[in-house]
Amino acid sequence: MNIKSVKSLMRVAQGKEPADLAVVNAALFNVFTAEIIRDCSVCIKDRQIAYVGGNPGGAIGKETIVIDADGRTLIPGLIDGHTHIAWMTAPAEIVNAAIADGTTTIVTEIFEPYPVAGYPGTLELLEAMTDQPVKIYAVAPAMVSISRRCRGIAPEDLKKLLARDDVLGLGESYWQGVFQNPDTHLPAFAATLAAGKTLEGHSAGANEKYLNAYAAAGISSCHEPIKAAEVIDRLRLGMHVMIREGSVRRELEAVSKITQSGIDLRRAVLVSDGISPEAVMADGYMTFIVQKAIDYGFAPADAVRMATLNAAEHFGLDGRIGAIAPGRLADILIIPDLGTIRPEIVISNGRVIAENGKPLVRARPHRFSEACMRTIRLPKALAPDAFAVPVSGPGATAAVNFIELITELVTRRLEYRLPVINGNIAADFQNDICKIAAIDRANTPGEMFCGFIKGFGLKSGAVATSASWDAADIVVIGADDGDMALAVNQIRELQGGIVIAERNEVRAELPLPVFGVISDQPMELVARQTINIQKILKNMGVALSDPLLTLSTMTTAAIPFFRICEEGLYDFKTGETMGLTAEI
């Protein structure tokens, strides 16, 4: 609180000083009382709201810029309470998409740079998010990882991050990892709560006993429910439940049945949980999600509060954002009516930043330092035989553990006998089994593990990505050892990216040079390249709807039940890493 600013706000409120900007003749949606207040004016001084009411008087002076809302509706700027901004495009790109959309606050995970660029890289990402036309807050990386090298954030790093005003808590701590490694994660929980900040949860598929235990550990949100009943279970435990409708998953349709229950939705929140360049460009951002909630039957008053007040309350930011009320930052959308979430004017931090879908300002670009652009630290190019899987014993087949896709994201452990050819275990294309490898690119660069995956569909070539979740690995899936090596080596050349190789040629690539996960190109180009890569993969036999997402999640600790990292194969049921050899 700046005392001089507050004195000025107080004078404007009393009509003793003119506002900088005023919106008059509006139908204000009050998020606290869930009412529409007609003939309402909002007076803004600098970045903040000074006055909301029917009689601004002297607060509107000669110098005041006055916007006549002409009876249209005001709602607070929208909040995305959970996303992954450090993904595919630079923060400035998503900010540019948010401006005209009316998404004036974004709360994001920032765990992507941490395992590959450490605390300095994380700071630089925060810097890229600062001083933008919309506000971006972060939650510190919890680093629940199947790789021991990436597991847990260093206590001194967490302490420094929690001391920042733009860090609101500890990021999503996937429940299985918390239960399997409590001594890694609970001290971080304690430090976060002691700092008065929140613990973000991720409890996909947890049963009621685990949910209770997770809540007892202080976790106060979850963005994973896929059914109304799962939302209700978590709301009852006091969690803020984030219903996501983004690029990774879309839950609104299934979850909308909750509107029939009649329960109080004060702790329900709408989020994206990550949104791809293609999706933002096609549909928009939080306006799309809120409108969709309304279209699926949520009361407009609830839907709007799920993306404003409720989200702000979760993070203890309701004195600052999420409402049109005195003292709050002036984040205001003028929309036709409460059921039509189409901003005609977007005000953020007291400035008009967009009109009728056209941005009036641009995001501040950030030029990432060399350190953030050199995160593929493989000492040398790989030869095809790096992907050979030799067996020591005799026999025409070998029993191996491998990953089977049971949905496009969920996997399980399968034990199966694979043919041995020339002393090496071979893929089995007839049964849709090909090779998968994870190669550490940052911490013990070059350390790798090669195994097998069933269900990906690849019939030839290889596809590799450095944008792997919760790890410092390049992940490659391939039908040919040479193409696998080529794809990985090309990522090494690009210093990050997604590469398809086939018949010893690079067929497509999307460079992601920032931390190995973010492009330095405009969103339009990234979207085009991504669509192209997905199309090529389809032609190469991959029938999944989003094969790049399937590929990126191979290393994650977020989605059960069987994953791969540079250390080996990881079993969610035991929390242990295992090798290839199965006991059958």
Added chain:
Amino acid sequence: MNIKSVKSLMRVAQGKEPADLAVVNAALFNVFTAEIIRDCSVCIKDRQIAYVGGNPGGAIGKETIVIDADGRTLIPGLIDGHTHIAWMTAPAEIVNAAIADGTTTIVTEIFEPYPVAGYPGTLELLEAMTDQPVKIYAVAPAMVSISRRCRGIAPEDLKKLLARDDVLGLGESYWQGVFQNPDTHLPAFAATLAAGKTLEGHSAGANEKYLNAYAAAGISSCHEPIKAAEVIDRLRLGMHVMIREGSVRRELEAVSKITQSGIDLRRAVLVSDGISPEAVMADGYMTFIVQKAIDYGFAPADAVRMATLNAAEHFGLDGRIGAIAPGRLADILIIPDLGTIRPEIVISNGRVIAENGKPLVRARPHRFSEACMRTIRLPKALAPDAFAVPVSGPGATAAVNFIELITELVTRRLEYRLPVINGNIAADFQNDICKIAAIDRANTPGEMFCGFIKGFGLKSGAVATSASWDAADIVVIGADDGDMALAVNQIRELQGGIVIAERNEVRAELPLPVFGVISDQPMELVARQTINIQKILKNMGVALSDPLLTLSTMTTAAIPFFRICEEGLYDFKTGETMGLTAEI
């Protein structure tokens, strides 16, 4: 967060370790979703809730104490979000009243000791409130005072108080004082918000411009509305609005019209704002208030949440209290049904502390130090002529400013000519005008101001109190200078209290030796003595319903429009102190 405790909670939640205490077969009122959940069990480990659900399994072991709720209803322990505990009786006394009542958390102002015993006295009050069977939190003294000597809390004291976990914010900062002395109060606001804590408001009678300005300064509560419309005005500004039904005022009947508005009550809260020994003993504490809200037409689900979740959210304590959910302190009431707020069992901090209205534990008494018991520092006894009001000029009458009671608490400035007798201005009993004086007892001891008051009704004798609001004064109202001196001198002997003198004799007294505002006797005795004093005052001509409250509030900066302190008469309209001489 204690990691060992959390691990134990997590094990109990998973059924891997037995709970200490379990309530089974209950109809749980879920404050988040506003549902009744039947066949519900709650498992408690040490002080906290580990599990809430239908299937506790191994959480109920051989050693677990099991309470069968037999289908009755569970609600969270009740919270009084705004009171004045340092008033008339020691904290232990109100704790004893709270135990069987089911009021398991009290948030109190603590400004009473600060002007007379400073920071050390304030700390000692906090110590008296610690380690009790119910939880007591405080808000730091804002010290909005009409006396310049008592105005504002020292920044270093505020800083130390805000660093404590049991101090939740800055106490009520009466609006007029904030607007009149922003340079005293706004820095304290800034320090409080920077510490992540709340600013309590008091905006009785403020118009919408002042309300907006007050909210813009960061004030996030008000407990002063006396009508539904005033509640709505403040809710719309984002304040948590506290509806009080205590000893100072009772607003529920008038405010209950709000139930017809259909607005969301998520930021409405029920509080006592101070409750007298007589009232607690006759009616009970928060159970009485919540039941009364229901009886006046609030939906039981709203009424209960107004004294649990909503209050906890205001103070950012909803991860700790205000709900029956994992990780929260186990504060639980078993009541017959949601419409009948009569606790059959009270659980606080995981222990059963009362059954069927009978306390099973007692408050921890605190023996206040000598320093807290020596706050009447008048250097010598007063002679009757201390209350003489000489005039210098000639004339049979003199024009004076004096205080007129326009309700039992609200006053205004009246200018009027009073008779001059033997060079002194005299009272005018025919017009119900007698003398009033305020005598500093602690900071510049003996400094005093004597003036006149109309409407108190006293026909003979005098009544004095050291329990004056927001000041370090003894206040005395009298029809006779000798009785005024005797009453004040007797308070000096008692080191605090309320004294009635008549015809040169002490007719009644209530010693209040702790800070001059708190008795060291049991509540029953204090209640009896108080009732006796009120009866005697009635016989002496005072027709007010609570003359002791009228007397105590003569020095307050909380209630307009014209007050007295040792410096003179204080005009709320100008924020200035004036002398006796009027301009008529």
